[in-house]
Amino acid sequence: MLTYTIRRLVLSVPTLLFIALVIFMLLQLAPGDPMAQVPLTVPPEVKQKMREALGLGAPAHIQFIKWLKQFFIIEPAVFIDWLTNTSSWFRWLPNTDLYTPCGPAVEGDCDLRMLSWQTRSPVMDLVIQRLPQTLWVVGLAYVVAFLIAIPIGIYSAYKQYSAFDQAGTFITMIGFSVPPFFTGPLLIVIFSVYYGWFPSIYDTTHVVNDWDSLVVQIKQMIMPVMVLALQITAQISRFMRASMLDNLKQDYVRTARAKGLSEFAVVMVHVLRNSMIAVVTVIALAIPGIFGGSIITEKVFKVNGIGDALIGALFASDMPMVMTLTFIFAILIVLANIFADVMYGVLDPRIRYD
C-alpha cells in the first residue's frame, strides 16, 4: 500500500505540471492588461518599464519556468526558513538559511519571491493567511454531512419504499437541486434577519480563547458549513442508500441472519462496513464540486478564504495570485483523489494495487 501511495504521489507530479501549464496558457492567452487601471497621463515608456518590473517582458516559457521555480523551490525554502528560525515547534532544529532575499545590500545570486500585483506582498503569505478558513469550512462541512447522511442512507435502504425512504429521497433530491447561492441568502434572511440567531458575516479576526468566544465561533460557522454540507449530504446519502441496497441482497447477509446474529449486528456491522467502501469513492468525485461550492459560500457569507481571494484577484487582473490560487485548488483536488483511492484499497481487502 505504501508503494502504491508513493507511486500515485509521483505520478501526480506530471498531472499537476500539466494543469499548471493549462492555467498558465489560459492566463497568457488572455488579453487583460494589468496596466489598464494606470492613469492615462503616465507616459507609455514608463508603463513599459512597469510591465517589465512585473516580469511581463520575458517570453512565455521563461515566465512559466520562473513561476515553477518560485512555487516549487523558493517558496518552500522560505517556509523551511520560517520553520527553523521563528516557528515554535521546530526552532530546536539548526537554523537554515536557504532563502536570500534580494535587496541593495545583496551581492550575487538572490531569490525573488512571487509578488501579488495588488498588494506587492508575497502571494504565499496571503494564501497562508486565507487557506485555514477555507479548509475549516470545507472540512467541517464534510464531517457534518457524513454524520447526517450515513444514518439517513442506512435507514432508507433498510426500510426501502417506506415513508421515511420516500421523504429522505425527496429531501436529498432537493439538496441536490437547490444551488448554494440560493440556500445561502435564504438562510441569512431566516436565521440572521428574522430570528437573529446567527451572524450573517463570518468574522475571521475573531480569536477563540475561552468558552464564550468558542460559542461565537460555532455560531458564525453554522450557516456556511450547513450550506455546503447540504449538497454533500444529498450526494452521500443517495450513494449510501444504493450501496446498502446492493449489499442487503447478498448471500453473506442471509448467512449472518441464519446463524442467529441480531438484526443490529447484521446491518450495522456486516452490511454497513461493506457499504462504506463504495461511499469512500464519492468523496473523490464530490471534491471539485465542493471547492466550487465553497467559492460561492465564501462570497455569500463573506468568509475571507481562498475562493474569495480568487474572485478579488480576478477582478484586479492580479495574475500571479490567480495562477497560484487556481493551482492550489488543483493540488487540493488531486490530493483528495489520491486519498480516496488509497482509502479504497485500505478498506477493501479484495482490491490489491500492487
Place this chain on the structure above:
Amino acid sequence: MTEEIIPIEALQDNAPLAPHRSQGQEIWLQFRQHKGAMFGGGFLLFITLAVLFGALIWQVDPGKLDIRAKNFRPIYTALWDSTAKTGWNHPFGTDQLGRDGLANMIAGGRTSLAVGWAAMLLSLFLGAMVGVMAGYFKKLDGPLMRLTDLFLSLPILPLLLVAVTLFRQPLRTAFGSPEAGMFVLIVGVIGITSWMHTARIVRGDVLALKEREFVLAARSAGTTSRGIITRHLLPNVISPIVVSATFGLATAIITESSLSFLGVGFPSDFPTWGKMLADAVPRMTEYPERVVLPGVAISLTVLAVNYLGDGLRDALDPRIRGR
C-alpha cells in the same frame, strides 16, 4: 377433403391478442410508473414552453424602466397585506428601477435554459465522441482516458471564472453584441469542462459491446469502422447518453447561474435567473420575493430535470423494466 379444425371451447380466443408492444411503448409504460419523473418531465416542458412563448403573451419589455412604478410587490402579497403596493399590471412585482418582474423572469429563464441546453449538447457530443473513440480504438484508449482523468482533477469553477473574466472583452468584439459573445463563451467553457462523466460511461459500454457477435458479424460483412460506430454502437449506447444528458442539463443550468451570481456572467442589462438573484441579495430583507422567485425557478427546474433523469434511467434499463 380437409376439415376445419375447431379448437375446444377452453382454447378459443374470444378476444383478439394484445398487439405486440414496441420498445418505445415499453419504455413509455415504465416511465409513466415513475410519478416523480412524470412531474419532472411535465414541469420541464411547461417551463420551456413558458420561457419560449411567454413573451408573446406577456408583451412587456423586460428592460423598460418605469421609475414611477418601482418596487411593486408581487400580487400574492395582497393576501396578507392589503396596504402593499401591488397591481395586476405587475403580477410578479417590479424591481428598484421599475422593470417588470414577470417579463424579466421569462427573459432570464430563456437565457438560463438556452445556455443549459446548448452546453449540455456540446458536452454530450464531446463526451460521446471521446468515449466511443477510447472504447473502440485500442490505441486511443490510454491517452484519451488519461486526458479524461486529467480533466476530472481540474478545479472547474475557478477555471471557469478565470476563462470567463479574461476572455469577455475579445469575444464581445468578435461577435458584435456582448450577449452573443458571452453566450458562446459560457456555453463553450461549460461544455469543455463537463464531458468527462459521459465519456467514461460510454467507453465502458462500448468496450463491452464491441466484443459481441453482432459487431463481429457486421465486421465480417465488410462494414467499415465508421459504419460500425454509427450504425451498431451508437444506437446501443443511446440510453446511458440520454440519462447523462439530463444530469448534464441540471449541472449546466446551475453552473451558469453560479457564474452570473458571482458577477462574471452576462452583461448587467441582460437578465438571467442567477443574475436577478444576485442583484436582489442586497435588498432581500425588504423584498425577499426578488431572491425567492428566481431561486425557486432555478431549483424547481433543476429538481424537475433530476427527477426526469431518474425516471429515464429506470425506464431505459431493461433489467428493471416490466417489474
